[in-house]
Amino acid sequence: MNTWIRQAHRWLSIVFTVTVIANFIVLGLNERPLWIVYAPLLPLFLLLFSGLYMFALPYAAQWRGRRRADART
Numbered sequence: 001m002n003t004w005i006r007q008a009h010r011w012l013s014i015v016f017t018v019t020v021i022a023n024f025i026v027l028g029l030n031e032r033p034l035w036i037v038y039a040p041l042l043p044l045f046l047l048l049f050s051g052l053y054m055f056a057l058p059y060a061a062q063w064r065g066r067r068r069a070d071a072r073t
Contacts, residue, residue: 002057012050013043019039
């Protein structure tokens with residue numbers, strides 16, 4: 001599952017980058033469609049959650065390791 005989340009995080013970062021670039025391109029136009037202005041928000045929120053999960057993984061592993069060590073004694 002960790003591999004899947006890391007891979008999804010990488011692809012989401014590419015999607016986010018493309019939507020931001022598209023946003024800057026459309027910025028030069030007179031009329032900006034709202035869907036392109038808000039397009040980066042969905043990948044950004046998904047990146048937030050997957051990034052927080054990956055950030056917490058080492059701490060969860062340490063916590064689980066300590067619990068196992070305490071259970072042995």
